[in-house]
Amino acid sequence: MTRKVRRFSGGVYDLGLHVVWCPKYRRPVLVGRVAARLEELIRAKADEKGWEVIALEVMPDHVHLFLKHDPKASASYVANQFKGFTSRVLRSEFPHLKSRLPTLWSSSYFAASVGAVSEATVRRYIDTQWERPWKKDTGGKGA
Known part of the structure; x- marks a missing residue:
C-alpha cells in the first residue's frame, strides 16, 4: 500500500485520527433519518476543513470516525468541531x-x-461494527 502524504509550507504529514463519541447517556438516538443526516453533516464539516474521511460508521449509540487531518488541528479540536456543529x-x-x-x-x-x-486495521474495525453480535438487535442503520 502506497502511503499518501500531504504537503504544506512547513512540511509533509500523514496524520490519521480515530475518533469515537456518544450521545448523552449513550441513548440510541442515532437511527434512521437522524443517522443519515449526521453522516451528511460529518462529511460536510470534513470537506469544509479540508480533512479526508477514510471510514465513518454511525451506530445507534455512538459514532466511529477515521479521518486524515492537518497537523495544526489537535484531536480535541477535531472532535469538538464535529460534535458542536x-x-x-x-x-x-x-x-x-x-x-x-x-x-x-x-x-x-x-x-x-x-x-x-495500521490504517487497514482501524478501517476493518470500523467497517465491521454491524457484525458485532451485541449490536444486531438495535434495529440496524435504516431503523
Missing part, C-alpha cells in the same frame, strides 16, 4: 433530540492517532 444542526432539525436529551453529545470522546496500528 452536528449537535447544533441536528437539534434544530429534529426537535425530539431536544426533548429527550439536555445536550446531544456526551462531553467526552475517544481519540487515537493511527500509527500504533
Whole structure:
C-alpha cells in the first residue's frame, strides 16, 4: 500500500485520527433519518476543513470516525468541531433530540492517532461494527 502524504509550507504529514463519541447517556438516538443526516453533516464539516474521511460508521449509540487531518488541528479540536456543529444542526432539525436529551453529545470522546496500528486495521474495525453480535438487535442503520 502506497502511503499518501500531504504537503504544506512547513512540511509533509500523514496524520490519521480515530475518533469515537456518544450521545448523552449513550441513548440510541442515532437511527434512521437522524443517522443519515449526521453522516451528511460529518462529511460536510470534513470537506469544509479540508480533512479526508477514510471510514465513518454511525451506530445507534455512538459514532466511529477515521479521518486524515492537518497537523495544526489537535484531536480535541477535531472532535469538538464535529460534535458542536452536528449537535447544533441536528437539534434544530429534529426537535425530539431536544426533548429527550439536555445536550446531544456526551462531553467526552475517544481519540487515537493511527500509527500504533495500521490504517487497514482501524478501517476493518470500523467497517465491521454491524457484525458485532451485541449490536444486531438495535434495529440496524435504516431503523
